[in-house]
Amino acid sequence: MTTARRLFFLAGDFLSTAASGAAAAVATCVVLPESWPAAAAMPLGMILGMAAAFAVSTPFQAVFGCIEVMIPSMLAGMAAGMTGAMVAASTGHAAALGASVGASAFLFTCLMNALLRGEAS
């Protein structure tokens, strides 16, 4: 694969993951009441976050690849959904927080990919 093509796909993965994280955090911030106990808000936030990430990442999957977009985006949705449910104070704050969680999910997936790809033992 050429460097330009590799960068194209990496940029797509990153955009999808950041957008999925932002959408997941905003969705949980809007839907889940602040007064809910963390024990209920976190798992519900995770599920809601994954649903939001799925919706946002689907158009990206059509352009940049299914599994490679879906994995970091869903991870971002899961983590940002939980985080949004716990700490987001406003939708703007949730979007920024979710995008940061998404960027972290992208970096984590890249790191894991560097460790795991290649000949399996």
Added chain:
Amino acid sequence: MDEATRQKWNRAAAAYDRFAARSSERRWADYKRALFGHMSGRILFLAVGTGLDIAFFPGGQNIVGIDISEKMLERAKPRAAVYDGALELRQMDVHELDFPAARFDQIYTSCTFCSVPRPVEALKQLRQALRQGGELRMFEHTGSRWFPFNPMLRVMNPIARRLGPEVNRPTVENVRAAGFRVCRVVNHYLDIVKSIEADC
């Protein structure tokens, strides 16, 4: 023939190229070309679909491509027609292969065993269709052994199964369970997208 599977892929045929051709096929082109570059002898290509993978086949081969969906095969025909070699397309369910035993030297699959309803049973059918010492070469996505991908794929799988392919299949273990000897596994993306080479 598994009617539910046939109808599922018939329904998917119209949109399949728009969704898959732009993204996954482009992303994995080099890897598929490398895997299919080992083609030689009498070859069975499983789940040829709309024929997107035909572009990656080396020329001059003798290949039988099967798929359960006649609508997928309809779309594959023009691609098969321009292939520089012998490529026969047939509608067939992998659970009920209609070939003599030991008919093929090699069998290839490409993102197939995420969707085969009874994978070990189907792999046993493939084993029968391969000659002694024949090769199975697969490009597949599977489940992961690693946290957090493993539980995440487990959560996603019931929904993914309804929409199309499963995302949590233990395909390497299934290949072993069907009686193949797994020779080599190369991970291309995490431990999820991979090439598997096996023989019998």
